[in-house]
Amino acid sequence: MDWLETMCRVVVWTQTRLDQKDTNYAPGDVICVVDDKHVFSDLERKSPKWRILDIPDINKEDMYALIMPERDPNTTNKALVRKRNASLDLAALPIDVKDWLTDNRVGREETKILVLTKEQALALIKPKSPKQTRFKTFS
Amino acid sequence: MPTTVTNSIGTTGRTYSTITLWEADTDNNLVTADQVQVGECYNDSGFDEVITISGATTDSTRYRHLTTATGQSFVDNANKLTNALRYNQSNGVGITNASVSYTHTIEVAEDYFRMSKLQLTNGVNKSVLYGSSTLGMQCSQVIVDASSGGDGTVVYTFGSSGGPFTTWTNCLFIQRASGTTSVGQFSWSVALVNCTFAVPASLTKCTQVIYNNYGDGTGTALNCAFYGGTDAGPTTSFTYTTCRSDDASPPTGVTTSAYDTTTGSGFENTTDATRDFRIKSTSAFVNNGTATGAPSTDIVGTTRTTVDIGCWEFTGGAAATSNPALRMFPRPILNF
Helix, strand or coil, rough: CHHHEEEEEEEEEECCCCCCCCCCCCCCCEEECCCCCCCCHHHHHHHCCEEEEEECCCCCHHHHHCCCCCCCCCCCCCCCEEEECCCCCCCCHHHHHHHHHCCCCCCCCCECCCCCCCHHHHCCECCCCCCCCCCCCCC | CCEEEEEECCCCCCCCCCCCHHHCCCCCHHHHHEEEEEEEEECCCCECCEECCCCCECCCCEEEEECCCCCCCCCCCCCCCCCCCCCCCCCCCEECCCCCCCCCCEEEEHHHHHHHHHHEEECCCCCCCEEEECCCCCEECCCCEECCCCCCCEEECCCCCCCCCEEEEEEEEEEEECHHHHCCEEEEEEEEEEEEECCCCCCCCEECECCCCCCCCEEEECCEEEECCCCCCCCEEEECCCCCECCCCCCCCCCCCCCCCCCCCCEECCCCCCCCCCCCCCCCCCCCCCCCCCCECCCCCCCCCCCCCCCCCCCCCCCCCCHHHHHHHHCCCCCC
16 A cells, blocks of 8 residues: 555545434545544544545545535524535445445444546536425524 | 543643543543543643543543643643743643644533643644534643634634633733734623733734623623733623723723833733733732632642732742642632
C-alpha cells in the first residue's frame, strides 16, 4: 500500500441502526473527508460503525459535496432535515468494495484503496431526494 | 444520575482524531443510555473541519458537551491574564473551517448541546456557528472570532418560543469584516450574560451589533457590551440590563460609552490586526455590572468580585483566584 499516492480518504458510515433518524448518518453517508496525511486513531480504524476508504488521485475538495447537510429552505431557521444531502452510491461500487464496506467482522481489512478516475469518483456522489419534512412558516 | 463518558480528541494518540468522528460515534440515544458524552479537545494542532452536531436523543441532563481537556484551553494558558483576548490557537484549542466554502464551522441542530472553553473562527464565507435546534444550547467561555464576513454575522442561532433556551455566558464575539449586518443574529429565544460583541474600530461598523431577525421570543442581555455597530440591538423583544454600547441612542437598559481604549469601553486594543478585548482599569465597564444573575467568574476563570460589564473582569493583572466556596452564592455558576 503506497500511502504517498493517496490524495483523499473518506470515512463511510456503514452501520444500520434500528432507531435511524434523518439527523443520523445512514449507510453510505460520508462522515468526513481528509487528506492522505491524516492519521486515524486505533478506535477509528477498527470501528464497526464506519470504514475508511482511500481514493488515490482525488483531491478532498472534489468530495466535499458528500459532507453537506440537507436543509429545509421553507423554514425560518433553514432547519437541518438530514445530516447528509448525498451519499456514496453503494450500488455503483465494485462488488469487493461493497462487500468490504458492510463487513464488520473483527480482523477485517481496516482500509481499502478504491482506484478511480476523478470522473468515476464524482459519479459515485449520489444526491438524495429532498426530505424537507419540517413545518413551513414565515413565507 | 447520568454517567459522564469522556473521550479525548486530537492528533496525538487520542481516542478520536477529529471532532466529527467523536460526534459520529456518540450519535446515540443518550437518554436511554443515561449518559452525558463529553468530548475533550487537545491542542495538538488546530482543528480544521466542518462539524454538524445532530441526531443524538438528549434531554436537559443527558446531552453532548464539547470542551477542552485540562490545560488545553486559552482559559488554562499560563499567560491568560496578559494574552490579547482574541482567537489565537497557540493559546489553546482552536477550531476553524478553512477549507469548505459557504459552510459553517459548527452547526448545532441538537437540543441541549453544550460548548465551553473553545476558540472558534472561520475562513470561508459563512458564519462561524449556526444553531438551528429547537431547544437551544448552552455555551460558556467561548471566543468566536470571525475572519470572514460570511453571511453577514458571526453566530446565528434559533430556538423556539417560551425560552430563553440558548444561553451564551462569558463569551466574546468579534466580527472582522467591514460593513456587515451584525455580530450576532438571534431569533426566538436567547439569553446573553456578560458577553462582549465587537467589530474592531478600524473597520466599517455593522448595521446592528445583535440582530433579531423575526422579532420573536424573549431575548435578554445582562452585563453585555455591544460595540462597532450603528445600533446596539433591537429595541423590541429584547430586554437589556446594565449593558454598554457606543450606540448614541441605545435601547433601554443600554448606556452609551465611547468605543475607546481609555475611559469609555476602555478595551486594550480596538484595531483589527492587534485587537484585544480585555478591559483596562479606566474602563467604564469596571464594577458597573449587575450582580444578580451574573456568573461568578469571567471568560478566563477570574473570580468576579464587583461585577464588570462584558466577558472580562478587570483584576489589575493579579493572578486569578479560584475559591470554589466563593462561587456558590449569591451568583450561580454559569461556566461549566
